[in-house]
Structures are given as structure tokens and as C-alpha cells.
Amino acid sequence: MIYFAKWKIVAILLICIGGLAFAAPNFLPKETAESLPDWMPHKQVSLGLDLQGGSHLLLEVEVDAVIKEQLESLVDEVRVILRKAKIRYGGLGRDGAKGVKVTIRQPEKVEEARNLLRRIDPQTNTVVDGTAVRIELLERAIADRRNGAMSQSVEIVRRRVDQTGTREPTIQRQGDDRILVQLPGVKDPERIKRLLGKTAKMTFQLTDVRGANMDPSRPAPAGSKWLPSVDSTADTSQPTIYLIKKRVMVSGEDLVDSQPGFDSRDGQPVVNFRFNTRGAKKFGVATAANVNRPFAIILDGKVISAPVIREPILGGTGQISGNFTVQEANDLSLLLRAGALPAPLTILEERSVGPGLGADSIAAGKIASMIGMILVVVFMVVAYGKFGGMADLALIINIFLILAALSVLQATLTLPGIAGIVLTIGMAVDANVLIFERIREEVRAGRTPISAIDSGYGRALTTIIDANVTTLIAALLLYIFGSGPIRGFAVTLAVGIVTSLFTAVMLTRLIVVTWLRRTQPKELPI
Amino acid sequence: MRGLHLVPANIDLSFISKKTLFFAFSTILILGSIIMFLANGLNYGIDFKGGIMIEVRTEKAADIGAMRKNLGSLGLGEVALQEFGQPTDVLIRIQRQDGGEKAQQEAVSKVKSALGEKVEYRRTEFVGPKVSDELFWDGVLAVGLAIFAILVYIWFRFEWQFGMGAVVALSHDVISTIGIFSLLGLEFNLSTVAAVLTIAGYSINDTVVVFDRVRENLRKYKKMPLPELLNNSINQTLSRTVMTSVTTLLALCALYFLGGAVIRDFSFAMIWGVIIGTYSSICLAVPLLLYLNVSRRGLMVGETDDAASQAP
Numbered sequence: 001m002i003y004f005a006k007w008k009i010v011a012i013l014l015i016c017i018g019g020l021a022f023a024a025p026n027f028l029p030k031e032t033a034e035s036l037p038d039w040m041p042h043k044q045v046s047l048g049l050d051l052q053g054g055s056h057l058l059l060e061v062e063v064d065a066v067i068k069e070q071l072e073s074l075v076d077e078v079r080v081i082l083r084k085a086k087i088r089y090g091g092l093g094r095d096g097a098k099g100v101k102v103t104i105r106q107p108e109k110v111e112e113a114r115n116l117l118r119r120i121d122p123q124t125n126t127v128v129d130g131t132a133v134r135i136e137l138l139e140r141a142i143a144d145r146r147n148g149a150m151s152q153s154v155e156i157v158r159r160r161v162d163q164t165g166t167r168e169p170t171i172q173r174q175g176d177d178r179i180l181v182q183l184p185g186v187k188d189p190e191r192i193k194r195l196l197g198k199t200a201k202m203t204f205q206l207t208d209v210r211g212a213n214m215d216p217s218r219p220a221p222a223g224s225k226w227l228p229s230v231d232s233t234a235d236t237s238q239p240t241i242y243l244i245k246k247r248v249m250v251s252g253e254d255l256v257d258s259q260p261g262f263d264s265r266d267g268q269p270v271v272n273f274r275f276n277t278r279g280a281k282k283f284g285v286a287t288a289a290n291v292n293r294p295f296a297i298i299l300d301g302k303v304i305s306a307p308v309i310r311e312p313i314l315g316g317t318g319q320i321s322g323n324f325t326v327q328e329a330n331d332l333s334l335l336l337r338a339g340a341l342p343a344p345l346t347i348l349e350e351r352s353v354g355p356g357l358g359a360d361s362i363a364a365g366k367i368a369s370m371i372g373m374i375l376v377v378v379f380m381v382v383a384y385g386k387f388g389g390m391a392d393l394a395l396i397i398n399i400f401l402i403l404a405a406l407s408v409l410q411a412t413l414t415l416p417g418i419a420g421i422v423l424t425i426g427m428a429v430d431a432n433v434l435i436f437e438r439i440r441e442e443v444r445a446g447r448t449p450i451s452a453i454d455s456g457y458g459r460a461l462t463t464i465i466d467a468n469v470t471t472l473i474a475a476l477l478l479y480i481f482g483s484g485p486i487r488g489f490a491v492t493l494a495v496g497i498v499t500s501l502f503t504a505v506m507l508t509r510l511i512v513v514t515w516l517r518r519t520q521p522k523e524l525p526i
Numbered sequence: 527m528r529g530l531h532l533v534p535a536n537i538d539l540s541f542i543s544k545k546t547l548f549f550a551f552s553t554i555l556i557l558g559s560i561i562m563f564l565a566n567g568l569n570y571g572i573d574f575k576g577g578i579m580i581e582v583r584t585e586k587a588a589d590i591g592a593m594r595k596n597l598g599s600l601g602l603g604e605v606a607l608q609e610f611g612q613p614t615d616v617l618i619r620i621q622r623q624d625g626g627e628k629a630q631q632e633a634v635s636k637v638k639s640a641l642g643e644k645v646e647y648r649r650t651e652f653v654g655p656k657v658s659d660e661l662f663w664d665g666v667l668a669v670g671l672a673i674f675a676i677l678v679y680i681w682f683r684f685e686w687q688f689g690m691g692a693v694v695a696l697s698h699d700v701i702s703t704i705g706i707f708s709l710l711g712l713e714f715n716l717s718t719v720a721a722v723l724t725i726a727g728y729s730i731n732d733t734v735v736v737f738d739r740v741r742e743n744l745r746k747y748k749k750m751p752l753p754e755l756l757n758n759s760i761n762q763t764l765s766r767t768v769m770t771s772v773t774t775l776l777a778l779c780a781l782y783f784l785g786g787a788v789i790r791d792f793s794f795a796m797i798w799g800v801i802i803g804t805y806s807s808i809c810l811a812v813p814l815l816l817y818l819n820v821s822r823r824g825l826m827v828g829e830t831d832d833a834a835s836q837a838p
Contacts, residue, residue, distance in 0.1 A: 058657060060627070190638065193631065348627055349653050350631075350651060352649065352651070357581065365785060375776040380773070416720060419781055423774070423777060423796065433773070459742075463738040467735055471727035471728070471730075473672065474672050483661070483716070493724065
């Protein structure tokens with residue numbers, strides 16, 4: 001115990017110096033730390049959203065909507081194929097969550113129908129039961145589809161967030177159907193939430209002119225449907241509901257660009273857009289055939305505006321006007337640029353902290369840790385004299401080691417994490433208290449200083465390890481089950497336990513032993 | 527010998543003889559906590575109950591009455607407002623909205639447009655029903671597993687009797703913390719679960735130190751009657767127990783008074799936990815060993831490998 005191998009001394013000192021070096025960037029302004037050369041330690045502790053301000057959003061993708069949509073289009077295809085083959089049928093529709101059912105009215109044609117329907121999609125399974133034919137999506141196909149929808153959603157969310165100019169966002173897929181979005185330093189989370197809440201499926205469809213003379217409460221004629229206007233509540237002079245033909249002229253997928261602008265005549269905010277070649281062609285053909293008829297621009301099932309086609313639009317560019325505010329025009333053009341989500345998103349959880357509260361929390365955390373530290377340091381000196389001073393030195397180095405470990409691991413420091421550090425300050429001296437109390441006992445039992453210190457460290461060690469492993473278990477479970485800020489607490493607690501074991505057991509022993517050799521005391525000042 | 531001795535070196539307090547008193551006190555505490563929990567429930571935060579929490583700062587001292595009237599007219603159900611930390615800060619809590627995840631989001635927008643742009647939004651949190659359910663069960667699971675894992679560790683390191691004693695003390699601390707939160711109506715949220723788990727860690731830490739000394743003394747004094755031996759063990763470690771509690775409490779008090787309103791309840795839970803954890807290790811876990819039939823033989827068998835691990 002008293003003898004230290006040379007390499008051990010070197011190792012302990014190296015760890016302490018390394019700790020100081022890696023903790024150092026945290027005391028520099030952020031810009032200075034980032035501009036340090038690569039070979040120098042330059043990483044700072046990364047602050048959680050609760051300290052630097054920002055938004056944490058947990059989104060759920062309604063992936064089932066994608067499967068439902070696929071089944072709807074399967075229904076349409078079945079209808080087209082059976083009509084073409086002149087097979088009479090009935091009861092066509094979705095059946096359960098992954099199949100389509102149809103009853104063939106002519107029993108002699110069941111086999112023919114089956115053969116035709118089997119060819120629609122290789123990723124389906126067609127089963128015949130009497131005159132009923134059921135087309136089922138294969139499990140693998142569903143899984144692929146859901147996966148695809150998820151990756152696409154993540155991509156679109158990323159594009160939308162990037163377009164708002166948020167710096168360093170984190171966008172991750174979580175589990176089967178969730179996306180975690182973290183936006184440090186965001187000032188207006190409401191805008192981003194509004195942007196993420198829109199699917200942004202845009203279509204250009206013809207209006208059904210029969211709608212003008214029909215009562216909207218009656219069912220729509222075949223091939224058309226009733227759609228509400230976006231501003232149906234705001235503006236009562238407009239017809240609040242439109243009869244729209246189901247066939248889509250052009251969809252938002254064919255848009256290549258959209259920018260906010262102002263109308264050259266009345267100065268109203270508008271959105272200018274441009275189609276790709278395919279879209280431009282389709283739009284040109286459709287408008288040429290429907291001059292002087294109204295068409296509708298539809299976003300997420302609501303009509304934005306329904307202008308009348310004055311002349312064929314052949315250039316592939318257009319303008320959407322719809323009583324927008326400047327912000328609305330900006331948002332709409334952003335959504336169109338970023339593309340449509342494959343399925344609607346729901347926000348399950350939001351935690352936003354303003355920059356003011358974050359800064360206050362950091363300040364309060366700093367003061368609390370410093371005062372806590374001073375109280376403990378003073379108390380230790382009062383209680384154990386010189387030995388207390390040695391434990392204090394270890395405690396201070398311990399704080400540097402925690403900062404260094406957090407910086408190197410790039411763990412996130414949260415407000416509860418700061419609490420974990422303060423708690424560690426209080427508990428880190430526990431190991432030294434155990435050792436010192438033991439030394440006092442050994443001194444009382446009449447041992448010489450050297451032998452008292454020797455057995456003090458030796459006997460306290462098992463107790464210290466047992467006591468700390470149990471706290472580590474608690475920290476580990478907190479990390480596994482905790483989320484966000486609580487994880488930050490678990491990390492600092494665990495790091496604090498490990499570093500305090502090193503400083504309290506190894507470092508103080510080295511200090512005590514060095515002091516013992518130098519002064520060769522007859523009596524211990526403890 | 528210099529230095530401060532909070533506990534005199536030759537202290538010989540009688541703990542074991544007062545065990546009936548301690549057991550009675552703890553039984554009342556536990557029963558009281560359980561009754562309180564069943565009758566009063568816990569003031570669950572939005573983490574576990576779902577709902578909305580918004581912290582705002584106004585330019586001048588906030589007119590909470592007017593704000594309450596304003597928000598009360600939105601038809602969002604129960605709306606609770608309280609001053610938070612200082613007169614300009616108000617914490618608004620709104621119950622979980624019916625109508626699933628989307629309804630929460632709409633309610634947040636309503637509140638924000640009602641309060642307008644004049645106030646500074648310091649914190650906006652909402653948790654939908656799905657996530658709050660998950661967080662609740664994760665919390666229950668974490669506390670349950672932590673107690674179980676600690677039991678296994680103590681069992682492995684000591685004897686099962688010690689493990690039982692430790693877990694009784696631990697459960698005592700956890701239950702009474704829940705009781706005090708129920709009594710005072712403090713918000714019980716994710717941070718509280720973290721505090722409870724830390725309390726569990728601290729309490730077991732204290733218990734292990736005393737148990738270690740009991741084990742050592744069992745080997746040393748083979749003839750000493752068990753009550754006397756246990757009492758000596760407590761007294762020998764008392765100085766350390768008090769010292770560590772004091773340093774931890776010093777740090778926690780700094781956090782409670784200076785750490786800001788956001789973590790005040792969290793700090794309170796830990797301060798309570800340190801006090802109750804210290805009490806339970808000394809007055810509950812050790813006297814319980816009397817009834818758990820601690821065998822000296824088992825310890826002596828284990829002595830050889832323990833001695834090896836203690837050698838420098």
C-alpha cells in the first residue's frame with residue numbers, strides 16, 4: 001500500500017494531466033475552442049436542449065395510411081380490369097387491413113378473373129373461395145412498403161427542417177413508426193410544427209361544373225367528390241365547398257421548384273411554381289382541352305383556389321394565389337419544394353425550451369455547483385485537516401475528469417445532469433470519509449501512522465467498491481429506461497462514480513503516501 | 527488527534543435496544559404513505575398523465591387572475607396556474623385533452639394565441655396519451671428492476687439475510703418518498719423517478735457500509751452476542767455515516783436553494799431520500815438482521831477468498 005510502482009505514479013499523473021487538458025476547452029469561448037488545431041483537445045461538452053434552448057419533437061408516421069392507400073389503388077385496378085374483361089362483379093372493396101375482396105357474379109368466369117387479377121402485382125397472393133376472390137398483400141411487401149414510407153418520411157422531414165434554416169438539427173428514425181426531431185436554438189417551434197403537420201400532397205384537378213347547381217349535402221355524382229375550401233370559415237362570399245372531378249391532371253410530384261412572390265397586378269403574396277417536362281406536358285394538354293373551365297388547386301384534400309383556365313398553359317410554370325399572407329406563401333412554397341410526405345405525421349410529444357430559460361438554468365447550475373463545492377471543501381478541511389485538504393484536491397481534479405470524460409464521449413449535459421454532478425460532489429468524498437474514518441480507528445487502536453494508513457486504505461476498499469457498484473446499477477437502469485434529460489443525469493452520475501473511485505482511492509493515496517515519505521510524521525493530523 | 531469529530535470517537539449509543547420504537551415508527555410511516563397514496567394519489571406531471579405545461583415570463587409581475595380567466599374561457603378543461611420561482615414567471619398546466627395526440631397540439635396553439643406575443647415562452651411541453659403511458663410503465667419497470675438488481679448484487683456479495691434487510695430498508699425509503707410526495711402534493715414526474723432511483727442507490731450505499739462492518743465483526747468476535755455485535759457495528763460506522771450525509775446534504779442544499787425552480791422538487795426528493803436513507807440503514811436494516819437468522823458459519827467459509835481480495 002505504501003509502495004507505489006514508478007509506472008503507476010506516471011499513469012496516475014498522466015490521467016490527471018489528460019483530464020485537465022481535455023476539460024480545458026470548456027473554459028474557452030465556443031469560437032476559440034472550435035478554432036483550436038486538431039491535435040489539441042478542442043471538444044466542448046455538448047449541452048442538452050434544456051440548457052441551450054430548442055425543441056424536441058417526437059413524431060409518429062401513420063404508416064397504415066400508406067397501406068390503405070395502396071389497397072385503394074388496388075381496388076381501382078381491379079375495377080378497371082374486370083370491366084375491360086366484361087366480367088360482372090359485386091362487393092368490391094378493401095377487406096381487412098391487407099386485402100381486397102370481390103365477388104364474381106358469373107361463376108364460370110371465376111377462374112378467368114383469378115388469372116387476370118393475379119397479374120396485377122407480383123407481391124400479392126390471390127385466393128379463391130367459391131365465387132369470392134381475395135387479393136392479399138404479402139407480409140414482405142407490406143414490410144417493405146412501411147420501411148420505404150418511413151425512410152421517405154425521414155428524408156422529407158429533414159428537407160423541410162433544413163429549408164427553415166435550423167442549424168445542426170438531429171432527425172432520427174425511432175422504432176417502427178417514429179421520428180425524433182431535435183432542433184437546437186429554434187426560436188419559433190410553432191412554425192416548424194405547422195410545417196411538419198402538413199402532408200403537402202398537391203394536385204391539380206378539374207372542377208365539376210354541375211356542382212354549381214347541386215346541393216352539397218347530397219352525395220356527389222360518380223367520378224367526382226365534394227371538397228371543402230381552405231378558407232371556408234374565413235370568407236363566406238366564396239362557395240365553401242367545391243365539386244371536384246376525381247381524376248388528377250397533374251400532381252405535386254411533378255413540381256421541380258416553387259418560390260414565394262408577389263402578384264404583378266395586385267401585389268398580393270403568391271407562390272410561383274415550375275413543372276418538370278412530364279408535368280409541363282400533362283398540364284399543357286389538360287389546360288388546352290379545358291379552356292374557359294375552372295380547375296382546382298388542392299392541398300391535402302382542401303381547395304386552395306379554383307381559377308378559370310383562360311388559355312392553355314404550355315410553359316410549365318404557374319402561379320397560385322389564394323389570399324395568402326406573406327408567411328403562408330413562404331410556408332407553402334417551402335412545403336412544395338421539400339415534397340409531400342407519404343403519410344400524415346402526428347406530434348406525440350413536444351419539449352421546447354426558450355433560450356432565456358436555458359441560459360438561466362446554466363447560470364443557476366454553475367452557482368449551485370460552485371457553492372456546493374465550496375461548502376464540501378471547507379467542511380472536509382474542518383473535519384480532517386490536512387487529509388481533508390488532500391481529499392479536496394482530489395475532488396477538484398475529479399470535477400475536471402468528469403468534464404473531460406463528458407467532452408471526449410460527447411455525452412449531452414442536461415439540467416438533471418448538472419444535478420448529478422452536484423450530487424457527485426457530495427458523494428465523491430464518501431470514499432475518502434470511509435478511508436479517513438478507518439485510519440482514525442486504526443490510530444486509536446495504537447498503530448503507527450504508516451500501518452494505520454496502510455490498513456485504512458486496504459480495509460475500506462471492498463466497502464467502497466460494494467457501495468459504488470449498487471449506485472452504478474441504479475444509474476445503468478436510469479440510462480436504459482430514461483429519456484432525454486434523465487439520461488443526462490444517469491450519464492453524469494455513472495461517470496462521476498467511476499472518476500471519483502479513481503481520485504478517492506488512487507490519487508489521494510498517492511498524495512498521502514508522498515506526504516508521508518517527505519515528512520515522516522510521528523502522529524497523524526487526522 | 528485533531529480535526530472535527532461530529533460523532534465522538536468512543537460513542538456508544540444504544541440502537542438495537544430501541545428497535546421496537548424504530549420498527550413502530552417505520553410501520554406507521556409506511557402505512558401512512560400507502561394510505562396517503564391510495565386516498566390522495568400522486569400529483570402526476572405531464573410525463574405520466576399527458577397534458578400541457580407552458581412556462582411564460584411577463585414584463586411586469588404577472589396578473590395570474592386575469593390570465594386564469596383568459597385561459598379558462600378556452601374550454602380546455604382544468605387549467606392550473608402558479609407563480610414559478612419569481613413574480614414574473616407563471617407555470618401553466620393544462621389537463622390532457624380528449625381526442626388523442628392531435629388535440630394536445632391544437633390546445634397548445636389555442637393557448638399561445640390567447641396569451642399573444644407579449645409574453646416570453648420559456649418552456650412549452652406537451653405529452654400525448656401514447657407517450658405518457660409508455661413513460662409511466664418505463665418508470666415503474668426501472669424502479670422495480672433497480673430494486674431487484676440491487677437485491678441480487680447484495681445476495682451475491684453477502685448472504686441472502688443481508689439482501690433481505692437491504693431491500694426492506696430500500697423499499698421503505700422508496701415508499702416513504704412516494705408518501706411524502708403525495709402528502710405535499712409535489713409534482714411526480716420523470717425527474718422524481720430519477721430521484722427515487724438515486725435515493726435507492728444512496729440508501730443501499732449506506733446500508734452496505736454498515737453491513738460490511740457487521741460481517742467483519744462477525745468474523746472477528748465469534749462469541750459476542752448478536753445484538754451487542756450489531757450495535758457496535760453501527761457505532762463504529764456512525765461517524766462515517768454522519769459525515770457523508772452532511773457533505774451530500776450540503777451539496778444538495780446548494781442545489782435546492784440555488785439550482786433554479788425547474789429542479790427544486792427534484793432536489794427536495796433527494797434531500798428527503800438522504801435523510802430517510804441514513805435512518806433506514808441504521809435503524810431498520812441492521813436490527814432486522816436479528817430476525818433473519820444470520821449464520822456465522824456461512825461467513826467463515828467465504829472468508830478465504832474475501833481475505834485474498836482484500837490483500838493489497
